[in-house]
Amino acid sequence: MSDDRKLDVLRAIVEDYVATEEPVGSKALVERHGLGVSPATVRNDMAALEDEGYIAQPHTSAGRVPTDKGYRLFVDRLTTVKPMSSAERRAIATFLDEAVDLDDVVHRSVRLLSQLTRQVAVVQYPTLSRSTVRHIDVIALTESRLLLVLILSTGRVEQRLVEVDRPITEEQLAELRSTVLRATVGEVIADAGAALQALRAPETAGGLDRDVTDDVVAALCEAMSDHRSDQRVAVGGAANLARYGDSFDSAVRPLLEALEEHVVLLKLLGEAHTGDAVTVRIGHEGPYQELSATSVVASGYGPGDEALATLGIVGPTRMDYPGTMAAVRAVARYVSRILDEA
Amino acid sequence: MSDDRKLDVLRAIVEDYVATEEPVGSKALVERHGLGVSPATVRNDMAALEDEGYIAQPHTSAGRVPTDKGYRLFVDRLTTVKPMSSAERRAIATFLDEAVDLDDVVHRSVRLLSQLTRQVAVVQYPTLSRSTVRHIDVIALTESRLLLVLILSTGRVEQRLVEVDRPITEEQLAELRSTVLRATVGEVIADAGAALQALRAPETAGGLDRDVTDDVVAALCEAMSDHRSDQRVAVGGAANLARYGDSFDSAVRPLLEALEEHVVLLKLLGEAHTGDAVTVRIGHEGPYQELSATSVVASGYGPGDEALATLGIVGPTRMDYPGTMAAVRAVARYVSRILDEA
DNA sequence: GCTTGGCACTCAGTGGCGACGAGTGCCAGT
DNA sequence: ACTGGCACTCGTCGCCACTGAGTGCCAAGC
Numbered sequence: 099m100s101d102d103r104k105l106d107v108l109r110a111i112v113e114d115y116v117a118t119e120e121p122v123g124s125k126a127l128v129e130r131h132g133l134g135v136s137p138a139t140v141r142n143d144m145a146a147l148e149d150e151g152y153i154a155q156p157h158t159s160a161g162r163v164p165t166d167k168g169y170r171l172f173v174d175r176l177t178t179v180k181p182m183s184s185a186e187r188r189a190i191a192t193f194l195d196e197a198v199d200l201d202d203v204v205h206r207s208v209r210l211l212s213q214l215t216r217q218v219a220v221v222q223y224p225t226l227s228r229s230t231v232r233h234i235d236v237i238a239l240t241e242s243r244l245l246l247v248l249i250l251s252t253g254r255v256e257q258r259l260v261e262v263d264r265p266i267t268e269e270q271l272a273e274l275r276s277t278v279l280r281a282t283v284g285e286v287i288a289d290a291g292a293a294l295q296a297l298r299a300p301e302t303a304g305g306l307d308r309d310v311t312d313d314v315v316a317a318l319c320e321a322m323s324d325h326r327s328d329q330r331v332a333v334g335g336a337a338n339l340a341r342y343g344d345s346f347d348s349a350v351r352p353l354l355e356a357l358e359e360h361v362v363l364l365k366l367l368g369e370a371h372t373g374d375a376v377t378v379r380i381g382h383e384g385p386y387q388e389l390s391a392t393s394v395v396a397s398g399y400g401p402g403d404e405a406l407a408t409l410g411i412v413g414p415t416r417m418d419y420p421g422t423m424a425a426v427r428a429v430a431r432y433v434s435r436i437l438d439e440a
Numbered sequence: 441m442s443d444d445r446k447l448d449v450l451r452a453i454v455e456d457y458v459a460t461e462e463p464v465g466s467k468a469l470v471e472r473h474g475l476g477v478s479p480a481t482v483r484n485d486m487a488a489l490e491d492e493g494y495i496a497q498p499h500t501s502a503g504r505v506p507t508d509k510g511y512r513l514f515v516d517r518l519t520t521v522k523p524m525s526s527a528e529r530r531a532i533a534t535f536l537d538e539a540v541d542l543d544d545v546v547h548r549s550v551r552l553l554s555q556l557t558r559q560v561a562v563v564q565y566p567t568l569s570r571s572t573v574r575h576i577d578v579i580a581l582t583e584s585r586l587l588l589v590l591i592l593s594t595g596r597v598e599q600r601l602v603e604v605d606r607p608i609t610e611e612q613l614a615e616l617r618s619t620v621l622r623a624t625v626g627e628v629i630a631d632a633g634a635a636l637q638a639l640r641a642p643e644t645a646g647g648l649d650r651d652v653t654d655d656v657v658a659a660l661c662e663a664m665s666d667h668r669s670d671q672r673v674a675v676g677g678a679a680n681l682a683r684y685g686d687s688f689d690s691a692v693r694p695l696l697e698a699l700e701e702h703v704v705l706l707k708l709l710g711e712a713h714t715g716d717a718v719t720v721r722i723g724h725e726g727p728y729q730e731l732s733a734t735s736v737v738a739s740g741y742g743p744g745d746e747a748l749a750t751l752g753i754v755g756p757t758r759m760d761y762p763g764t765m766a767a768v769r770a771v772a773r774y775v776s777r778i779l780d781e782a
Numbered sequence: 783g784c785t786t787g788g789c790a791c792t793c794a795g796t797g798g799c800g801a802c803g804a805g806t807g808c809c810a811g812t
Numbered sequence: 813a814c815t816g817g818c819a820c821t822c823g824t825c826g827c828c829a830c831t832g833a834g835t836g837c838c839a840a841g842c
Contacts, residue, residue: 145807158806160823232587235577339696340697354678357679479834480786481786484784501794502794
């Protein structure tokens with residue numbers, strides 16, 4: 099028995115099952131693919147594949163269905179990522195190029211991903227931790243009320259309100275502003291935080307009121323270390339869950355719950371990988387028992403080669419892996435390119 | 441036949457059906473509510489209620505189910521909005537008080553609403569149109585690249601990148617900044633836009649480069665009139681859709697699709713109403729055919745008495761209206777109070 | 783005149799039963 | 813090593829009778 103043909107059979111089973119959503123039998127298999135052998139031969143191969151754990155039968159008198167292990171082999175060895183058509187590439191590029199700010203980029207990405215793959219798309223916001231300070235502004239709303247605005251290189255904006263004990267003059271404000279700016283602009287966020295802390299030491303605090311400086315520095319540091327935004331994700335294409343049809347309770351319910359819990363979702367997406375490697379996690383390979391019927395296709399993205407965050411899709415284990423992987427890879431690349439430019 | 445008792449019967453039917461999710465028959469009705477009459481009597485009342493269109497039977501040998509018209513009567517006349525317990529009020533207050541910025545307020549509100557009502561919650565971001573300009577900043581990223589930051593009274597931040605043709609000096613920048621600020625701060629957004637346009641007239645453009653001023657003004661006006669943010673909504677509690685159980689195709693699918701389309705969602709929520717009136721739209725009363733099995737409970741909210749935006753929940757027509765209305769009202773009030781303070 | 787008990791009727795849901803057929807495993811033949 | 817044939821399994825479908833919740837109507841009672 100030829101091992102090559104066995105793999106062909108596995109590939110055919112996966113493709114057919116993904117297309118039809120029904121267990122596939124030996125007869126249908128030889129008809130729909132040009133295998134050049136008889137059903138009986140295929141049956142032998144299938145028996146072998148079943149012994150090795152790549153496929154399974156839902157019940158005795160039914161066709162075969164790929165197991166997670168079968169999908170894994172398919173993804174690893176039987177699939178060549180088909181590049182997107184140039185028309186598709188252009189569509190992606192123009193749609194993403196229209197984005198006006200970071201929020202818009204993220205929202206357009208989820209939309210794009212969910213439409214390309216017809217699955218639920220998830221895009222993590224770029225993490226703060228590796229971004230640099232683009233600008234900090236200190237604005238007096240009233241005499242005793244300051245608005246701090248922190249703008250990061252990724253385009254993220256954080257703002258904080260600070261109440262100060264005693265009134266602050268226009269000159270003090272200007273000095274405070276320029277001091278803070280000088281210490282932080284261009285710095286990676288962690289260094290900026292350290293530089294700010296240094297400002298609290300008495301000798302560097304020129305004509306500034308100690309209390310005010312302290313309050314402002316504290317608020318800025320808090321904003322910088324705010325990992326709330328690290329956990330922000332955008333979700334789109336939940337309507338595609340409706341296509342699950344069968345297996346509602348087993349698959350859709352836990353997935354809907356996961357989509358609400360952003361922390362869970364991030365763990366599901368997995369750590370950001372560098373480069374443009376597309377990660378596939380199939381069924382039980384993921385961290386959650388309840389989601390053993392869903393797969394994740396994800397990729398890191400970010401300016402240059404460093405992966406600031408992750409994006410991807412979540413779908414049933416029975417999905418079109420080649421097409422999905424191609425779409426995820428293409429979108430991740432374009433988003434990275436856009437972040438490069440900004 | 442007493443009309444009062446007929447209404448009692450209707451109320452009992454609605455309450456039972458909401459609780460059990462099953463058509464309710466005459467016998468169960470007299471047992472579970474102290475109606476003090478026999479099943480046969482109730483049957484007569486039910487026949488009358490059916491003639492008048494308040495209830496219906498799914499099929500001949502089944503109990504009765506309220507129609508949309510029945511729910512409407514129930515909501516209008518048979519329900520007294522029960523105030524939330526003081527413990528619940530406190531929980532709402534403390535949870536919302538922890539919010540650090542506008543985004544956080546909105547996110548916490550959806551979360552709160554969906555948990556209180558166990559339905560899908562929708563919160564519209566406060567509209568820009570009635571807010572005032574709190575601050576505008578013009579920052580030179582490079583010599584020819586400006587970052588505009590627009591901060592509104594609601595806490596919303598818009599940013600725009602502008603490329604200018606020729607390098608701009610620090611002094612010019614300072615003058616531009618203060619000119620723009622003087623013209624706009626504190627103004628309602630529409631007036632601010634007009635004031636900015638006035639700056640383009642040659643006589644007011646002191647030592648400033650015309651082209652640069654024009655570019656900046658254009659970008660700011662664009663940001664102010666950007667109605668994208670008017671259409672922003674946050675959605676939460678989609679996991680509650682899983683509880684629909686039956687009627688998956690008829691109810692969940694179109695709803696999932698609607699949740700993706702924010703424009704659709706906003707139309708569904710309806711216009712913001714002033715005051716603290718809670719609006720209930722039952723089944724077919726809404727604008728969309730496909731959503732005839734879902735009801736919307738919504739309320740306007742915003743600082744003072746003006747309703748800047750709408751929040752509410754979307755759920756099956758078969759829902760606990762009194763409890764839901766109370767929760768929506770309570771959250772709308774607290775969110776408004778928070779916007780008052782900010 | 784409203785209320786009530788009685789009674790016949792309807793009809794969705796359930797479970798048992800047999801026919802059907804897709805699909806398999808195995809074996810003997812080429 | 814592949815193929816055709818054959819017996820076997822078992823899930824699906826349609827049929828049928830049964831059950832029971834619920835109704836509508838009517839005549840009797842308060």
